[in-house]
Structures are given as structure tokens and as C-alpha cells.
Amino acid sequence: MSKQAYMGTTGGKYLDQPLLTPYKMGNFELSHRIVLAPLTRQRSYHNIPQPHAILYYSQRTTEGGFLISEAAAISENSLGYSDIPGMWTKEQVEAWKPIVDAVHAKGGIFFCQIWHGGRVSNEEFQPNGVSPISSTDKPLAPLLLPNRADSARFSKPRRLQVDEIPQVVDQFRIAARNAIEAGFDGVEIHGAHGYLIEQFLKDQVNDRTDKYGGSLANRCRFALEIVEAVAIEIGSDRVGIRLSPFANYMEAGDSNPTALGLYMAEALNKYEILYCSMVEPRMITVEEKEECNDSLLPMRKAFRGTFIVAGGYDREEGNQAIADNQTDLVAYGRLFLANPDLPKRFQLQAPLNKYDRETFYTSDPVIGYTDYPFLVTNE
Numbered sequence: 224m225s226k227q228a229y230m231g232t233t234g235g236k237y238l239d240q241p242l243l244t245p246y247k248m249g250n251f252e253l254s255h256r257i258v259l260a261p262l263t264r265q266r267s268y269h270n271i272p273q274p275h276a277i278l279y280y281s282q283r284t285t286e287g288g289f290l291i292s293e294a295a296a297i298s299e300n301s302l303g304y305s306d307i308p309g310m311w312t313k314e315q316v317e318a319w320k321p322i323v324d325a326v327h328a329k330g331g332i333f334f335c336q337i338w339h340g341g342r343v344s345n346e347e348f349q350p351n352g353v354s355p356i357s358s359t360d361k362p363l364a365p366l367l368l369p370n371r372a373d374s375a376r377f378s379k380p381r382r383l384q385v386d387e388i389p390q391v392v393d394q395f396r397i398a399a400r401n402a403i404e405a406g407f408d409g410v411e412i413h414g415a416h417g418y419l420i421e422q423f424l425k426d427q428v429n430d431r432t433d434k435y436g437g438s439l440a441n442r443c444r445f446a447l448e449i450v451e452a453v454a455i456e457i458g459s460d461r462v463g464i465r466l467s468p469f470a471n472y473m474e475a476g477d478s479n480p481t482a483l484g485l486y487m488a489e490a491l492n493k494y495e496i497l498y499c500s501m502v503e504p505r506m507i508t509v510e511e512k513e514e515c516n517d518s519l520l521p522m523r524k525a526f527r528g529t530f531i532v533a534g535g536y537d538r539e540e541g542n543q544a545i546a547d548n549q550t551d552l553v554a555y556g557r558l559f560l561a562n563p564d565l566p567k568r569f570q571l572q573a574p575l576n577k578y579d580r581e582t583f584y585t586s587d588p589v590i591g592y593t594d595y596p597f598l599v600t601n602e
């Protein structure tokens with residue numbers, strides 16, 4: 224178990240917060256434990272990362288800080304939202320490079336989240352208007368989108384044939400290779416929130432009767448094949464995965480989330496990947512939280528790499544979770560979105576900017592993106 228002392232290193236007044244202590248994650252020396260969670264911002268026009276992302280990510284970079292990018296689509300048919308960055312063409316890889324360089328220039332460690340939306344899509348996003356793919360052919364009900372203005376229409380998906388699955392695994396492998404080519408330090412496989420990988424993992428969605436459905440081992444097979452392919456391609460020490468066994472997002476619930484999370488945590492050990500990031504059970508959707516008695520502790524104990532938690536954390540709770548050894552790192556989503564200097568604000572216990580939900584997914588290159596103010600101090 225990777226566990227390190229969390230006492231402050233410089234003896235400064237505010238530095239004895241566990242979140243602000245160094246941590247060695249594999250080969251990466253992190254100077255603190257406050258991680259930028261993956262945050263889709265839908266500002267990558269036509270799926271090409273844009274120059275405005277250089278400022279956005281570098282604003283959130285600290286020397287030795289760990290950042291995870293927004294979800295990057297692995298292929299043309301993985302899309303389900305507009306203006307999501309891609310990681311499958313040469314042009315996309317080239318467009319990522321200056322963004323990654325800017326993070327590295329400030330001493331950050333930057334992983335790319337790689338993603339396939341599966342049935343969270345419709346024909347309009349698909350090449351030649353084909354049906355989106357999934358583990359199932361059950362469609363999703365229409366949904367009010369996170370921007371709360373639009374209703375998303377989902378098409379009836381096409382159930383992947385067993386002999387097609389290796390091609391999708393291979394798309395993840397190639398996307399991981401492309402991310403390394405773009406300069407990223409590693410990748411995070413998006414196995415959470417009801418997207419393609421979860422459509423295999425969860426029994427509310429997966430209704431297959433072949434070797435990818437039914438038992439836990441069968442439902443986890445697709446995810447683990449991706450982990451293996453990606454780990455072989457870029458090295459297991461550069462691979463993380465995100466899971467949300469308890470979440471119910473996109474009609475992807477499971478009848479026994481603890482067993483699922485535990486099975487995955489144990490199975491992942493075989494591949495010796497760098498980290499496992501799990502979303503707290505209290506997060507019933509990406510944003511809504513509700514108190515519950517479930518816990519990620521069994522998974523934290525079972526998984527032998529670095530453990531990251533996310534979901535509704537504030538400064539105190541993050542410090543407490545590390546002090547109690549419930550996790551190694553804490554990923555912050557909305558607070559980091561709205562506070563580019565979040566580690567500094569935590570350090571000084573300064574007030575935080577409030578996030579503006581209305582601009583989470585709008586396409587303006589500045590508003591709600593790079594215009595959240597920094598703390599003004601007398602330093």
C-alpha cells in the first residue's frame with residue numbers, strides 16, 4: 224500500500240494539511256495530492272483540441288501537480304456530445320501537443336482520459352449515420368442534458384458482435400499510443416459514468432449471454448482486455464482507470480456494486496497499473512450527491528496501486544480522507560473548474576470562487592473557462 228507521511232515539509236503554518244503533502248505515484252513525484260479531475264468542457268471545435276485549452280490547463284497546473292484531461296474520444300464512432308476532443312487522428316495529436324507542453328512547462332504531470340461513449344450517442348454523431356455501438360441493443364430514454372436546456376435523444380444501439388470487440392479494444396490501444404505521442408505522461412481509461420466500458424460492466428445494461436455477459440468475470444472481461452492492451456502498448460506504469468461502480472448515471476446501475484468494484488480492484492492488480500480512480504458511492508450522478516452507507520474502502524484495501532477518490536469533496540473532507548488512509552489522492556472537479564489556483568487556496572484556507580453550472584458545457588473560449596479569477600495575495 225502506498226502510504227506516506229503527510230506532515231508538512233516546510234513547517235509553514237498552513238502546510239500540515241494532508242492534501243498538501245508530497246506523494247510518489249509510481250515514477251511520478253507529486254508535490255501535493257489535489258488532482259484535477261477529468262472535466263469535459265465541449266470547447267474542442269470539430270473534435271480538435273483548441274489553443275484556448277493551453278491557458279485553461281496551464282492555469283490549473285502547479286509544479287508537481289497531477290492533472291487528468293477531459294475525456295478524449297478514441298474513434299469517430301465513440302462520440303456522443305459535440306466538440307469533445309479526439310485522440311484518433313494525426314491532426315488531433317498535433318493539436319494536443321502545445322497543451323501538454325504548457326502543462327509540462329509549469330512542472331505538471333498530465334494524463335489523458337480516453338473514452339468511448341457507446342450508446343450515449345445517436346446517429347447524428349456517428350459516421351454515415353450508423354447506430355452507436357454498445358454491449359446491448361437496449362436504448363436509453365431521452366435525457367435532460369447537463370446544461371439542463373437540451374434534451375438528448377439517444378438512438379437504439381447496435382449490440383457488438385463478439386468478433387468485433389477486439390477492434391474496439393484496439394482503438395483504445397491506439398488512442399493510448401497517440402496520447403503518448405502527443406506528450407501525455409500516461410492515460411486514464413474511462414470506465415465510469417455509463418459509457419461504453421460501463422455498459423459492459425453493469426448488469427442493468429449488459430444483457431449478453433456470450434463470454435462478455437452474465438458473470439462478473441464475463442462483464443469485466445472487456446474492461447480488462449482494454450487495460451491489458453493499453454498497458455502492453457504504453458507500459459503499465461503509465462496507465463490509470465476510472466470506475467464508478469455505485470453510480471447510476473445513464474441508466475447504468477448494478478445490482479451489486481460492491482462486488483463489482485471489488486472484483487475490478489482485485490483483477491486490476493494482475494496488470495500492475497499505476498492507479499485506480501473511483502467515484503464515491505454518494506455520487507448518484509456526475510453532480511448529484513446523496514449520503515449513503517456504502518464505501519470505497521474495500522476497493523482501496525484490495526487495490527495495490529495508487530488510489531484516487533472523487534465526488535463531492537471539499538478541503539476538510541479531502542484532508543480527512545488522506546489522514547484516515549482512505550485514499551492516496553483526491554480528485555476535484557467543480558471546485559478546480561472554478562478555482563484555477565485551488566491548491567493555493569486550500570493551502571491558505573482562502574475563500575473559493577463559486578462554479579457557474581450554466582457555462583460548464585458552453586463553447587465560449589473564455590467565459591466560464593479561463594476567466595475564473597485567481598486569488599489576490601500580497602506575496
Ligand SMILES: Cc1cc2nc3c(=O)[nH]c(=O)nc-3n(C[C@H](O)[C@H](O)[C@H](O)COP(=O)(O)O)c2cc1C
Nearest residue numbers: 260261262263293294533534535536555556557583
Ligand atoms: C463539467 C463537468 C464535466 C465532467 N466531465 C467528465 C469527464 O470528461 N470524465 C469523467 O470521468 N468525469 C467527468 N466529470 C465528473 C468529474 O470528474 C467529477 O467526478 C465530478 O464532478 C464529481 O466531483 P466534484 O464533486 O469534485 O465536482 C465531469 C463533471 C463536470 C461537472
